[in-house]
Amino acid sequence: MPDISVTVDGVRHDDHVEARQLLVHYLRQRLGKVGTPVGCDTTNCGACTVLMDGMSAKSCSILAAQTSGHEITTIAGIEGQDGTWHPVQRAFHESHALQCGYCTPGMILATVDLLRENPSPTDQEIREGLEGNLCRCTGYANIVRAVQSAAAELRAAAAEPTGPGEATATVPQQADARSTDPAQAPAAGGAA
Numbered sequence: 001m002p003d004i005s006v007t008v009d010g011v012r013h014d015d016h017v018e019a020r021q022l023l024v025h026y027l028r029q030r031l032g033k034v035g036t037p038v039g040c041d042t043t044n045c046g047a048c049t050v051l052m053d054g055m056s057a058k059s060c061s062i063l064a065a066q067t068s069g070h071e072i073t074t075i076a077g078i079e080g081q082d083g084t085w086h087p088v089q090r091a092f093h094e095s096h097a098l099q100c101g102y103c104t105p106g107m108i109l110a111t112v113d114l115l116r117e118n119p120s121p122t123d124q125e126i127r128e129g130l131e132g133n134l135c136r137c138t139g140y141a142n143i144v145r146a147v148q149s150a151a152a153e154l155r156a157a158a159a160e161p162t163g164p165g166e167a168t169a170t171v172p173q174q175a176d177a178r179s180t181d182p183a184q185a186p187a188a189g190g191a192a
């Protein structure tokens with residue numbers, strides 16, 4: 001079994017994994033990151049989207065063994081350390097951009113990456129940027145509205161002057177990296 005050392009939501013995990021185990025199953029079954037759902041398991045729906053080194057990736061298309069040395073962020077890792085929702089989470093909530101919520105963690109993480117690359121997207125650019133994430137419920141109008149709302153908030157935050165040492169990172173980094181006993185892993189990730 002391959003040895004890996006992967007950082008997930010700011011916590012380093014030194015682990016042994018099955019060579020064939022998908023990242024999404026490692027996150028859910030080994031680390032308890034059940035806020036990362038499995039939709040299609042065939043790289044079509046985007047429900048399992050996480051950030052890998054800050055870029056969105058479908059965790060059902062990556063082997064856990066491929067993540068050694070990388071940093072993974074799930075929906076459970078984008079809140080502030082005080083539990084404050086990420087602006088994208090808040091925007092999805094306030095814009096009613098979800099119904100069943102199954103697609104929402106992936107939508108939110110794909111949006112974080114989209115807005116990192118393009119802080120001022122048009123509606124069409126949002127639709128194209130999120131085309132790998134499917135929602136069976138909302139019709140997408142409120143999702144586009146939420147992304148525009150989050151974009152405006154992030155642009156405003158970026159424009160605010162910051163004091164020395166203050167950061168305006170869109171994905172908060174959790175400080176302590178440690179070797180992890182799976183029994184102490186977080187119980188669940190939560191979507192907005």
Ligand code: FES
Nearest residue numbers: 039040041046060
């Ligand atoms: S579960 Fe990964 S893309 Fe559908």
Ligand code: FES
Nearest residue numbers: 099101135136137
């Ligand atoms: S809110 Fe139900 S699949 Fe998107």
